Amino acid sequence: MDERTAAAELQKLVNGFQVSQAICVAATLGIADHLKDCKRTSGELAALTNTHPQALYRLLRALASVGVFHEAEDRSFSLTPVGGALRSDVQHSVAPWAILAGRPYFRQAWSDLLHSVSTGENAFRHAYGKGVWEYRAEHPEESVIFDRAMTAMSRGVAAAVLTAYDFRPFSVVMDVAGGQGALLAEILRRNPGQRGILFDQPQVVAKAGPVFDAAGVSDRCDIVAGDFFVSVPEGADAIVLKWILHDWDDDTNIRILKTCRRAIRPEGKLLVLESILAPPNEGASAKFGDLNMLVMPGGQERT
Structure with a gap:
């Protein structure tokens, strides 16, 4: 060139x-x-x-x-x-993510990327004086846009997840911080004998009902609101954490994992779904996603 x-x-x-x-x-x-x-x-x-x-x-x-x-x-x-x-x-709609990525608060946080690179600190907190989760809680219209984006992205990866992993051995699958339930709904739809537990914050799971209705699995799923730093429901033999651990620092993740360990059955499995960082000079999507973790919630990709 x-x-x-x-x-x-x-x-x-x-x-x-x-x-x-x-x-x-x-x-x-x-x-x-x-x-x-x-x-x-x-x-x-x-x-x-x-x-x-x-x-x-x-x-x-x-x-x-x-x-x-x-x-x-x-x-x-x-x-x-x-x-x-x-x-x-369409199944792989990018529209909700495009809308989220164009929100003024989202772009303003990215404008502080230099601060993160210079200090290692979270750009969003530097720009707004608070964390992104607190900001969205104070601006519910932004939470709605964020939740739509996460639901659309979950629908887009659900088929790949179910192709890669066999959920049939489990009797109860719990999706912790599972948003509005798009992934869990597909897991239950593919495994008719299974029950599910969707766990997330109250304002998030409040809109999960139609997702499970559309999948025809409402009668097999409990929707539970709460705080995963405090406790999660007991009884599942599989717990799914999809795109959760990358949001947080190591110490916070240890708290989340301990909460899950207390709740899961002794023989249960914890399933962590995160992006895989490719070798040098490859995999732009995950590597820019990792920068987004530095800018927005303050976490990182670790795989």
Whole structure:
């Protein structure tokens, strides 16, 4: 690669925040849902989304240039396979995560990455004077957006988890800090003789009922609210911790693990699901996810 080409490639990376924010806006407006059955002009989409026609066209034109949409000569737009992942009704929808990543508080925390790199401290706490969990508790509208993103991501990985691991030997599976239950619902759906326990904070599990109803497993799952630093329900022979330990420092994780150990059956198994860090020069997703742990909750990827 010559110097000019290398500079152009680096410029694309530097400007990646522009693409991210544009995708966030498209996801927030539900553009992909409006295009799922047919192509539409930017004017039609502006009317459907109550946006400025020319400004929306400029947004869509830019996203078409990076492959999210396809633009025709008449200013009509259609979905590409990549853009299809912004639909809200697909299994691997990225829309909820795109909306979360574009939230002002999320981006402001990332603006303090230099502080984290300089000191090893959590960027979010430096920017806001409190932890991200406390912040979301004080801003319930942000908690709703976060929970939607986690539910969508759980649905996206559930099939892979069930392919990789056999849950059939267990009679009771408990998902600790399991959000709104997307993963546990799929585990129970695939294992008809099994019971489940979903455990998370009250404001999170309050919206779990429809997830289990949709999977047809409501009669086999107990939804329990609480604090995993204090206690978790007893009786499970398998406890799942998915994307939990990476949120916390080592000492806090020891507290969580001790709580789980007290509750699980003597012969039970603890199943930890986290990202795997690839060898050098590979695996950008997990490694930038690790930076997100440094910036947002203050944890880290350890695998």
